[in-house]
Amino acid sequence: MTALLLSFVFLMSLLAKMEAAQPAGCKIRITNKGLEKLKSETEKFVEEELCNISMPEMMGKEGRFQYTIKDVKITELILAHADLKFIPDVGLLFDIQNSSISLSFHRQILYWFFYDTGNINASADGVNINTAVSLIRDHEGRLKINNITCNAKINRMRAKFSGTLGKVYDFVARFLTTGMRFYLNQRICPALNHAALVHVNSLLETIPVRTEVDSYIGIDYSLIEDPVVTAQSLDMHFRGMFFDLSRQNLTMANYAVDPVIREYDRMVYLALSEFFFDSGMFAYYTAGVFQMDIVDEKMPKDLEMLLRTTYFGTIMITNPALMDAPLALRLAVNSPPKTTIKTSGATVFMTAIVKVMILPPGQPAVQLSSMTMEAKFNAKVSMKGKRLAVHADLRRFKIFSNQSALESLALIPLQAPLKTMLQMSVVPLINNWTKRGVRIPLADGMDFVEEVVEYHNGFIVIGANLHFSKGLREMMLGDTNTTTTA
Numbered sequence: 001m002t003a004l005l006l007s008f009v010f011l012m013s014l015l016a017k018m019e020a021a022q023p024a025g026c027k028i029r030i031t032n033k034g035l036e037k038l039k040s041e042t043e044k045f046v047e048e049e050l051c052n053i054s055m056p057e058m059m060g061k062e063g064r065f066q067y068t069i070k071d072v073k074i075t076e077l078i079l080a081h082a083d084l085k086f087i088p089d090v091g092l093l094f095d096i097q098n099s100s101i102s103l104s105f106h107r108q109i110l111y112w113f114f115y116d117t118g119n120i121n122a123s124a125d126g127v128n129i130n131t132a133v134s135l136i137r138d139h140e141g142r143l144k145i146n147n148i149t150c151n152a153k154i155n156r157m158r159a160k161f162s163g164t165l166g167k168v169y170d171f172v173a174r175f176l177t178t179g180m181r182f183y184l185n186q187r188i189c190p191a192l193n194h195a196a197l198v199h200v201n202s203l204l205e206t207i208p209v210r211t212e213v214d215s216y217i218g219i220d221y222s223l224i225e226d227p228v229v230t231a232q233s234l235d236m237h238f239r240g241m242f243f244d245l246s247r248q249n250l251t252m253a254n255y256a257v258d259p260v261i262r263e264y265d266r267m268v269y270l271a272l273s274e275f276f277f278d279s280g281m282f283a284y285y286t287a288g289v290f291q292m293d294i295v296d297e298k299m300p301k302d303l304e305m306l307l308r309t310t311y312f313g314t315i316m317i318t319n320p321a322l323m324d325a326p327l328a329l330r331l332a333v334n335s336p337p338k339t340t341i342k343t344s345g346a347t348v349f350m351t352a353i354v355k356v357m358i359l360p361p362g363q364p365a366v367q368l369s370s371m372t373m374e375a376k377f378n379a380k381v382s383m384k385g386k387r388l389a390v391h392a393d394l395r396r397f398k399i400f401s402n403q404s405a406l407e408s409l410a411l412i413p414l415q416a417p418l419k420t421m422l423q424m425s426v427v428p429l430i431n432n433w434t435k436r437g438v439r440i441p442l443a444d445g446m447d448f449v450e451e452v453v454e455y456h457n458g459f460i461v462i463g464a465n466l467h468f469s470k471g472l473r474e475m476m477l478g479d480t481n482t483t484t485t486a
Contacts, residue, residue: 010191023258024224025240025276027269028441031233034267034466039084041472043092046129047077048473049195050101053187058179064112069120070418072105072180077127084227089146091135099127101154101184122177125185131189133196135229141222142209142448143236148196157181177320199476206444206475213438217242217283221441232264238441240276242283252282252336257458266463268448270383270440273459277339277379277390280438289433290333290352295326295359298425303417307356310414311368315358318366322358328365330355331373332424339379343455346379348392353401354418371411372400375422377430383462385447387437392430394423445470 043365055072081097101124109116157177166302211216220241228235243251256278259271284290307327308315315322337350356369376396382389397419401407442448448464 018370022224023256023275024237024274025254025256025279026221026238026441027240027259027261027271028236028238029233029261029264029269030266030270031267031269033265035084035086035092035234037267037466037468038472039082041468042084043082045195045472045476046094046096049191050074050077050188051186053191055105055180055183055187056455058183060179066110068108069105069180070108072103074101074103077101078102086231086234087132088230091128091133091375092234092288093133094129094239095126096129099129100125101127103180105180112369120158120159122159122180124157125182126153126183128153128155129188129192131192131196134201135227135234137226140209141224141239143204143207143223143227145196145201145204148193150192152185152192154181154184157184168421199473202482203443203472203476207441208439209441211236211439212245213242214433214436216245216287216289218245218248218281219280219438235261236441240272240279242276242280244283244286247286250286252279254279258462259459260456261461263461263463266452267465268463270388270448270462270464271390271459272381272462274339274341274435277341277346277348278336281337281339284433285333285336289367290337290350291331292426293328295328296423299327299329300417300421300424303421306414306417310410311356311453316367318358318368319360322360322366325358325360328357328359329421330357335371341455341460342457345455346381346460347395348377348379350375350377353402369407371399371401373418374398377427381453381460381462383438383440383448383453383464385453386440386442388440389437390434392427392429392434394419397422401409443475445475 024241051074053074058067058069060067071181073437078100079096080099081095082099083093083095085093085095087093102121103124104119104121107118107120128151130151133145134149136144136146138144138146157180159177159180197424208219209222210218210220220243221238224237224239228237241251241254252275254273254275256273256275261269261271263269304327307329331352331354333350333352335350335351340347340349352373352375354371354373355367356371357365357367359365374397375390375394378395380393382391393449397415399411399415399418401411440448445468447467447469448462449467451462451464454461454463
């Protein structure tokens with residue numbers, strides 16, 4: 001009994017390791033060039049966050065002086081040096097050195113019997129802020145900031161008084177600026193911590209993890225492991241698997257080649273394996289999408305005439321009264337289509353059962369013949385914004401009878417018209433499903449531009465630059481009325 005239990009535990013452990021070892025169907029790499037693009041947006045966002053810092057009213061007394069400071073406002077962050085870079089095995093570092101902050105506040109000062117009020121313009125110099133964020137995969141498979149380390153220090157502050165007693169109060173400035181510097185030092189890091197843990201994570205939540213593509217299928221973009229951070233890039237490995245919405249637990253195993261990204265020249269790279277496309281075909285297949293009837297106005301007249309001529313004898317033997325009944329072709333893909341990606345391009349191989357039916361009015365359809373159709377399509381992959389689309393073109397076509405070799409010979413005249421029918425009816429239907437495209441796991445407000453698609457053995461790599469259609473704050477706060485779709 002103990003040996004049986006140990007064997008079961010070992011088997012389950014082996015299966016878990018095999019599942020965990022499955023390669024990613026989709027990978028995204030953000031390089032240092034992409035980070036440089038993000039840097040200017042980060043600087044703006046940090047400045048906006050610091051300008052939103054609220055300061056308490058300050059009251060104090062120094063000898064004959066009594067003062068009240070209120071309405072403190074940070075007006076500008078002047079960056080002498082700012083850097084955004086990767087921290088290997090951790091995440092990102094945003095570093096500000098030797099910079100300054102401009103601010104203003106309102107004063108009320110009582111000296112003996114003299115009362116004075118006015119605005120003070122001040123500056124904080126030698127501002128150093130070091131913020132490191134740690135990136136992980138959360139329990140939903142989403143990229144998330146789970147920790148932030150922040151150090152902030154202001155070396156000195158200066159204040160310039162205005163008003164009737166401005167010069168008299170200059171010597172009081174050291175008391176006021178010391179207090180102001182203390183409060184600023186205490187508030188910079190909490191403000192940035194809140195920005196990262198709340199606003200940035202809300203931005204990451206706009207990236208689809210498991211979402212619908214259309215009314216038939218959805219896609220799973222959950223991370224299969226924590227992001228891989230090096231000094232040159234941030235690599236994210238996604239499951240990249242489509243699924244049938246009506247049977248979401250019916251999925252296919254990933255035995256495809258693990259996509260490899262070797263380049264760092266562009267801002268961002270997207271790698272997709274054969275599994276990514278095959279899982280989409282599998283999901284559409286199980287959803288019953290790959291079947292259709294060619295009948296009535298969908299049936300080309302010349303093809304109908306040729307079919308009627310080819311199966312004249314069969315109709316006469318079956319029932320001569322059916323001679324004028326409408327004909328139909330019933331197409332049903334009999335196995336999930338298979339994608340092959342090579343350096344020369346991508347192809348999709350598909351087999352289907354084609355039944356020739358006659359439709360007597362008010363009676364059940366009568367099958368005249370059954371044949372197997374083999375079709376091979378060229379698949380051209382393209383990107384627009386953050387939507388991936390595929391356009392199919394029929395490359396090769398063959399039919400043969402499922403009933404006899406002799407009938408296969410008789411089907412030779414049908415090859416060309418059936419191929420034309422496929423190009424006119426079936427291929428546009430496939431492209432209609434794929435032209436809308438599927439969204440890749442990229443945040444709202446970020447898009448691919450200047451894309452270059454490269455085909456490798458077993459996977460494709462799309463290199464691109466990034467375009468921000470929104471500012472980082474707008475991306476983070478978002479539109480509460482907007483629904484994210486795939």
